[in-house]
Amino acid sequence: MTYRLIIRPQAELDIQDAFEWYEAQTLGLGSEFIRAVDACLSAIGRNPLAYQIIYKQARQALIRRFPYRILYVFDQEIITVVACFHSKRDPKSWQARL
Incomplete structure (x- = not known):
């Protein structure tokens, strides 16, 4: 089964910021x-x-190898990142995105 993957703009910024750092x-x-x-993302x-x-x-x-986690919601056939x-950040900052 193929699922649709949506990466929200905020999550894209998270990834971009970590990449630049x-x-x-x-x-x-x-890289x-x-x-x-x-x-x-492929494993998800x-x-x-x-x-x-x-x-x-x-x-x-x-x-793997980095202290980061991807947070996502799965609803039927859609995966929304x-x-x-970063694992050390306050979870309340991402919980508000739900």
């Missing part, structure tokens, strides 16, 4: 972060129910 630390690290995000797309619900209907998937957050 990692790229500023070490040239090429931002590695983007590849890790893509791999995580293959099996959106594999990840636990952590708040209301939001699920989280951890990004609401945030890409």
